[in-house]
Amino acid sequence: MRIELVKRKEHSQTMALLSPVIAVALTALSAAILFSITGHNPFVGLYKFFIEPLTQQWSLEATIDKATPLILIGCGLAICYLSNNWNIGAEGQFVVGALFGCALPILYPDFENVATLPLMLLFGAIGGALWALIPALLKTRFNTNEILTSLMLVYVAGLLLDYLVRGPWRDPDGYNFPESRIFSDAATLPEVFGGAMSLSAPITIVVAVILAIVLAKTLKGFEIRVMGESPRAGSFAGFSAKRLTLFSFALAGALAGLAGTMEVSGALNQLLPSISPGYGFTAIIVAFLGRLNPIGIIIAGFVLALSYIGGEGVQSAMGVSNEIASVIQGLLLFFVLACDTLILYRIRFTSRRIADGEASHV
């Protein structure tokens, strides 16, 4: 006997809506089991992990703040993936964007006025876009594989940041420690509400909503979706695959670069040898969890951020190890993907003989 996945003829709309809920419930159940076998109270654990972060203004803001770069990068990546462009290098675009954006307060620390921040954000977006255009141009001109080139540029970007922070951009008053000078208030993204999140959160929500409208209601959105699903049909309609590759990479890069600049300006206030705990890669997960829909990505980013904040909560309050928190995050992703798979496919148990017979028909 063996197990097969068979494609369903029709997908249940109800289940499509319910599947994330089922996935969260299964994660909670598994988490409870994990807490129990590691000797912790499962109810307290679940409460601390999933509920408590939502009950206090500070932790709620911290969650939103953690979700912000994931959502902004994820939205850009969704445009790439919808149009069949596999940009894996958002992490590098995030870094180079931050370098462009932060060049201003580092090289011209005395340039302090109302234009400082807007210029930083603009430069950040340009930097990210330029970095993303490298794999896009290589793809359109030389037909290289953009997955490889965009990924490898991540490491180049990381080393560039490392070089600048240790060398030319090192804080002159910093005892040789590898970090840039601390930005002035004029170059710091202001805090909003209680102070655990910066202006980056509202900016991100606005961008996501605009993208959702563009995708759903405009010709450009139609072009992106058509070229992703059927490039040949798209070319008959007069759309250019090359132009769209350049466009989607530049947009995704600009958003990642903007996220990088806002993260450094709002949260770190200085460049450090490492400025991202893997946002650019985690955002790929967020983009797919959100089903490549900007609104879905907002929700997915928030849920993933919640799992980080909740993970810290159970660690600090109950002494649960960091690994358990990571396992629970992994389980969440696993169940979401598994539930989605079961919407599209059903499981069939077959004996080998029948299966072989069917295979011969194919």
Next chain:
Amino acid sequence: MKSLLKTTVAAVAFAALGSAAQAADLKACFVYVGPVGDFGWTYQHDQGRLAVEEKFGDKVETAYLESVAEGPDAERAIERFAREGCNIIFTTSFGYMNPTIKVAKKFPDVKFEHATGYKTADNVATYNSKFHQGRYIIGQIAAKQSKTGTAGYIASFPIPEVVSGINAFLLGAQSVNPDFKVKVVWVNTWFDPGKEADAAKALIDQGADIITQHTDSTAPLQVAQERGVHGFGQASDMINFAKDAQYTAIIDDWAPYYIHRVQEALDGNWNSHSSWEGLAEGHVVMAPYTNLPADVVEMAKATEAKIKDGWEPFTGPITKQDGTVAAEDGVRLDDGAILGMNWYVQGIDDKLPE
């Protein structure tokens, strides 16, 4: 269903009351850069935390967060502890410096202790240890034991603490063998067993038969064990990972400091300061000398005793790599010069990354 709901409500209520139920006088919290199980830097800090628990029992409650990335996650982790009622928070990595200062401004009533940094405030103290004292001793051992006259040094980041460690190691070695060489590999990480092991292999291939490290994992010593060369444990006694390879280890013992500071916080006489102690105060401890001939052990113990009596390894004559004099014969470098050290001594086969 109803009973499940009841249990849940009870559990939620219990969770809410959780902190009130424990009536500790003080809550001490620790932020770690690596996993508790690194058997190096973070492991030793956690041993210090456990010593605090053991010493004070129910009077002091502790909590920790491990593997907290330097960056925005650090600020959130520190702020979380401040909000959760921690009275004293130890942040145990250099990269937590600015986040610690930032959070401390918001919580003037909470006491903060930052390890290895240089920024203090009314409620932020710093603490560090004179690891370079131990490095002088292992430098002497290396020069005595090495057949090739070359040691490999796996270094993390070119910050003063690491640079002064390399210098102290070579000064110790030169006191035994003036021609001793040290090769340096910068791995740009505090904890990455794979990278550290690769660096160790590369250094051994280049002729180093002594491996020493300023990174936190046991990997370099394990490579030394496999390849039949020798080395020194870092931060923690790593003898269990390299029975034949480890000569000794420079152990960071944070327990006396943590117990002392928690006691002061309990007594209400905690003040901000910059602590920088070494072998004499027991903040740096040499692990048992093993796999060594008796005369080398004797030499190491004699140097250890000399340092405990107040002798400073950074006492002239010291010549910088560029040939200029750092300290005349018999002159001792002042603390500021050691804590801000950004130059190599003569004889190091490497250029300091700029």
